Amino acid sequence: MNAPSNLKYTKSDEWFDPATGAAGISDYAQGQLSDIVFVELLVDEGEEVTIGKAIASVESVKASAEIYAPAAGKVSAVNKGLSDKPETLNSDPYGEGWMIKIAGGSAGDAMDSAAYEKYCEERTH
Amino acid sequence: MTYIPISPAERDAMLKTVGVKSLDDLFDAIPKKHRFPELDLPPALTEMEAAAHLAEMASSNEHVRGDLISFLGAGAYNHYVPSVVDHMLRRGEFYTAYTPYQPEISQGTLQAIFEYQSLMCTLTGMDVSNASHYDGATATAEAVNLAYAQFRGKRKKIVISPTVHPQYREVIRTYSQGMGLEEAGDDPTADLEAGPEALTSLIDDNTMLVIVQYPDFFGRIHDYTKLIEDAHAKGSLVCIVANPTAMLMLKTPGDMGADIVVGEAQPFGIPLWYGGPYLGFFTTKKPYVHKMAGRLVGETIDNRGQRCYVLTLTSREQHIKRERATSNICTNQGLLALAAAVYMSTLGKTGLQQVANLCYQKAHYAAGELSKIDGFGLCFMEPFFHEFVLCCPKPASEVNQYLLDNGILGGYDLSKDYPALQNHILVAVTEMNSKDEIDSLVEALKEM
Amino acid sequence: MATILEPTIFELSSPGRRGVTMPASDVPKAALPPKNLLRSDLPLPELAEVDVVRHYMKLSKFNYSVDDGFYPLGSCTMKYNPKINEDTCRLPGYLFTHPLQPIETVQGNLALMFEMQEWLKEISGFADVTLQPAAGAHGEFTGVLMMAAYHKSRGDTKRTKMLIPDAAHGTNPASVGMLGFSVITIPSDSRGNVDLKALEAACDDTVVGMMLTNPNTLGMFDENIEKVIELVHKCGGLMYGDGANLNALLGIVRPGDLGFDVMHFNLHKTFSVPHGGGGPGSGPVGVGPVLVDFLPAPLVGIIEEGDEEMAPLYGFVTPKKTIGRMKAFHGHFGGGLVRAYTYIAMHGPDGLKDISQYAVLNANYLQARLRSTYKIPYDRICMHEFVMEGQFEGSDIRALDISKRLMDYNFHPPTNYFPLIVHEALMIEPTETENKDTLDRFADALIKIAEEAKTQPELLHNAPHITPFGRMDEVKAARELVLCCWLPENYVNE
CATH class of the missing domain: 3.90.1150.10 (Aspartate Aminotransferase, domain 1)
Known part of the structure; x- marks a missing residue:
């Protein structure tokens, strides 16, 4: 499992990059979902989001999940290409698999990578 | 012990293994005061007695293959079903199987549904068909669910033509009562002679779905291309409720630009059966496949390199998506989808074209002869397929009672659903109606 | 390139081959509609009848079925499907009656439906039954709609939460989702019962009701069932029973007697209607006294009482505060009700109890x-x-x-x-x-x-x-x- 140290993480397995405002799902989350076959982004550019608001719906071969905003603020960009290539979430969750960007977003009490890795480890046992 | 294959000795051995003394001891968890109620039901019949009893009840009905000559349609049609269809449905391998969740041992059902999906796409001119819904009415209500999910609840208005089947409109109202929708157009007192364009003015930026029927409830054939263009200009989806027999002859809803095409496939190999079970078909365009409810079969490959089929995109469905699913639907009408597939395959392209043509020809002969009778006439001037509205000189109920006294099941009495149509019956003619039958209807009405 | 064990019906097609032929028209020829209303082509398969039979026979052999062997699929009740049912449901009087015929001409059908309603009431202990729902999930949706209508009719509009145990079928929350209610998940305790403490904490005046499968999907009869129902009723909620597991309860206990307010039956599980490779099912719903007025319309009732010489006249009646119609026509009559009726008639009270006793054994x-x-x-x-x-x-x-x-x-x-x-x-x-x-x-x-x-x-x-x-x-x-x-x-x- 991989959790870059420059990102913040939520208990529901989203990541947020305070530097760029980008957000998506963690490597741990994509592994749990397995082969992702459908992504629908539920917010549009310009929309205000609060922490915990549903921003995307993801379906894999065996599971489905709602993805929640890891930070509050205004949506400045959405990754429109994702719906045509949902498998990007499996192959590159922190890069090409970004979902939305939240301009000037604040991540609240999200975890740092060390705390998140520990949190994931606890759940695999 | 009708179908229980366990002998008393075996029972006792099994009880011993379980570690209880009697069958009754297995039920200690059940509150004592309610345990083992005496059921007041008739005593058991043997198979021979049950067969006789059921036959006696059945024979007290008057059916449309001998007792009555039928011109009744309105959503359920008396068509010929080739013998092959029921022979295939009676295969235990098909009818005693469960939902194909274990694809390695369910390829029969899966390939048959895949073929059914393909046949329905060809018929409607659409990209995708699901594995079916309960009936035409619930399939139409599922179209509302699709549109609601597609716009994520941000659009909340549906526009329904008053010439959609009255029971389908009722079902949509029942299904949508928790959604807080605005409904427009569903008004049986509206001008029934107005064309589909009359709906255009009702479509606005809040409209998620427009629903029309093809041919409409009165049998009329409209080209909805323009209406669909207008609806799309406002961002709305359009659902066409279509008759499968009519689509064998007429321009496909797909060619008109429809987003969703649904309907009742009972005419394709399914008996009248006093209303069910029937077969709701549901087809749509590819962009909406993830919002479509119901089971879906897709092609893939097994670990031996063989082409095969599986239920796919199952994460859309209730057993995984639970309260976030588009619909709670679980079963499809699997066996009846098989019936429709066998029906279409057995008649084939030529036989199906014959069926459609016979329906059309005989309905037009009937309409022509009936409208020659003094006091009778066709209510609408538009082209029709195999149903038409006959205007009578007396209330529809009197006409139908008179016909029934003469062994004829008249058309559908429209007065209950449309206040303006008090003397009007909806007459349906299929390939099952011979010229003699049509002539006897005409003669009876002449003498009325 | 994949190996193909059996081509599709489209691949088997050959242009010009004919299956069943229809008779020539016996009426004078009418002009077709204008060309712009006609379809340009009909690219459907063309096969001989024997091609079709061999194709579907081949496919049938790829299936495993109850007629082939043991099918121990939990919560699906894959019991043997008696062959007599296949004959009774195809009697011409059932097969060829139109759903909109005048009631005088279909008294046999209506008598069967009326009796079926009465039998299901007696088996379940409910006050009334609708036969309209097409399947279990459809029955559930019917039940939840009635629960919502009940609260609404009392002006009790703040109820938006449905309590559902963690072991429930996915259809339960999905039915609730269709009404926009929220789902509160109630955990199970170490014996597989509903956790009473968690339930008590969740019960308040915003609860629509609870949806409970009993026996639950662990196969356990809830040992505290009366307490569970009491807690839900005490906060003003209604109790929904998922009847998927009714095969354990025939002649053993009646859900209506336990205090359930509404429950769907699965005629395709409990009462031997075959599963058909995924349907059709049949999902009648029984209700207790508080929900009788909300049942879908129409029900089958007696329009004119009979006497010793005359059978009663059966017809349709509309409940006072009905939620409306759940599907076109009258439910899954032929393929569902006639088969299930045959099955119940051949069991009687003792035979039904045998079913559940031996299923549990x-x-x-x-x-x-x-x-x-x-x-x-x-x-x-x-x-x-x-x-x-x-x-x-x-x-x-x-x-x-x-x-x-x-x-x-x-x-x-x-x-x-x-x-x-x-x-x-x-x-x-x-x-x-x-x-x-x-x-x-x-x-x-x-x-x-x-x-x-x-x-x-x-x-x-x-x-x-x-x-x-x-x-x-x-x-x-x-x-x-x-x-x-x-x-x-x-x-x-x-």
Whole structure:
């Protein structure tokens, strides 16, 4: 499992990059979902989001999940290409698999990578 | 012990293994005061007695293959079903199987549904068909669910033509009562002679779905291309409720630009059966496949390199998506989808074209002869397929009672659903109606 | 290039081949509609009748069915489907009656429906029954709509929460979602009952009601059922019973007597209507006194009382505050009600009790035989089904592998990965129509598979071996989405 140290993480397995405002799902989350076959982004550019608001719906071969905003603020960009290539979430969750960007977003009490890795480890046992 | 294959000795051995003394001891968890109620039901019949009893009840009905000559349609049609269809449905391998969740041992059902999906796409001119819904009415209500999910609840208005089947409109109202929708157009007192364009003015930026029927409830054939263009200009989806027999002859809803095409496939190999079970078909365009409810079969490959089929995109469905699913639907009408597939395959392209043509020809002969009778006439001037509205000189109920006294099941009495149509019956003619039958209807009405 | 065991009906087509031919028209020719209203072509298959028969016969042999063998699919009640039902439901009086015929001409159908309503009321202890719902999930939706309408009619508009145990079927929350209510999940306790403390904490004046399957999907009858219902009623909620597991309760206990307010029946599970490869089902709904007025319309009722010489006149009646119509026409009459009616008529009160007693005996017998080989997380006397774990200490064998390996022993696998609260769940429901020899062979196979898991795990990982098809690539199916086939491209249209 991989959790870059420059990102913040939520208990529901989203990541947020305070530097760029980008957000998506963690490597741990994509592994749990397995082969992702459908992504629908539920917010549009310009929309205000609060922490915990549903921003995307993801379906894999065996599971489905709602993805929640890891930070509050205004949506400045959405990754429109994702719906045509949902498998990007499996192959590159922190890069090409970004979902939305939240301009000037604040991540609240999200975890740092060390705390998140520990949190994931606890759940695999 | 009708179908229980366990002998008393075996029972006792099994009880011993379980570690209880009697069958009754297995039920200690059940509150004592309610345990083992005496059921007041008739005593058991043997198979021979049950067969006789059921036959006696059945024979007290008057059916449309001998007792009555039928011109009744309105959503359920008396068509010929080739013998092959029921022979295939009676295969235990098909009818005693469960939902194909274990694809390695369910390829029969899966390939048959895949073929059914393909046949329905060809018929409607659409990209995708699901594995079916309960009936035409619930399939139409599922179209509302699709549109609601597609716009994520941000659009909340549906526009329904008053010439959609009255029971389908009722079902949509029942299904949508928790959604807080605005409904427009569903008004049986509206001008029934107005064309589909009359709906255009009702479509606005809040409209998620427009629903029309093809041919409409009165049998009329409209080209909805323009209406669909207008609806799309406002961002709305359009659902066409279509008759499968009519689509064998007429321009496909797909060619008109429809987003969703649904309907009742009972005419394709399914008996009248006093209303069910029937077969709701549901087809749509590819962009909406993830919002479509119901089971879906897709092609893939097994670990031996063989082409095969599986239920796919199952994460859309209730057993995984639970309260976030588009619909709670679980079963499809699997066996009846098989019936429709066998029906279409057995008649084939030529036989199906014959069926459609016979329906059309005989309905037009009937309409022509009936409208020659003094006091009778066709209510609408538009082209029709195999149903038409006959205007009578007396209330529809009197006409139908008179016909029934003469062994004829008249058309559908429209007065209950449309206040303006008090003397009007909806007459349906299929390939099952011979010229003699049509002539006897005409003669009876002449003498009325 | 993939190997093809049986081509599709489109691939078998050959231009100009004819199947069943229709008679020539016996009426004068009428002009067709204008060309712009006609379709340009009809690219459907063209085959001879024998081609069609052989194709579907071949497909039928790829299926496993109850007529082939043991089908212990938990919560699905795959019992034997009596052959007499197939004859009764095809009697011409049922097959060829139109749903909109005048009631005077269909008194046989209406009498059957009326009696069916009465029988289901008596079996379940409810005050009234609708036969309209087409399947279990449809019945559930009907029930939830009635619960919502009940609260609304009392001006009690703040109720928006439905309580659902963690072991519930997915249709329960999905039905609730269709009404925009929220779902509150209630955990199970260590004995597999509803956790009473959690339930009590969740019960308040915003609760619509609770949806409970009892026996639950662990196969356990809730030992505190009366307390559960009392808690829900005390906060003003209604109690919904999911009737999926009614095969355990016939003549044993009536849900209406326990205080349930509404429940759906699955005629295709409990009352031997065949599953048809995924449907049609049939899902009548029974209600207690508080919901009688909200039932869907129409119901079958007596319009004119009969006497010794005259049968009563049956017809349709509309409940006072009906939620409306759930489908067109009258429910799954022919394929559902006639078969189930035949089945109940051939059982009577004692026969129905036998069904449940032996269904429960068979499940407990299998549980007893497998207890020392497989872990049974909720281990007590079960009802008609039980759940065990399909995994072993120190082995990477999973429930899926065991299921697939069972196919090599010519058994249909149990339901797996459900309920969600058991790891690697295998949910086994033998039903009452299996004999001891079959149960023993099945238990022996599972014990042998547990041994194989230790000694030859690859045998399980690659199973099944003897079936015509192996494990399938579900990711490819979902990503590439080939959902229909067409006529081959070089096909020549006339």
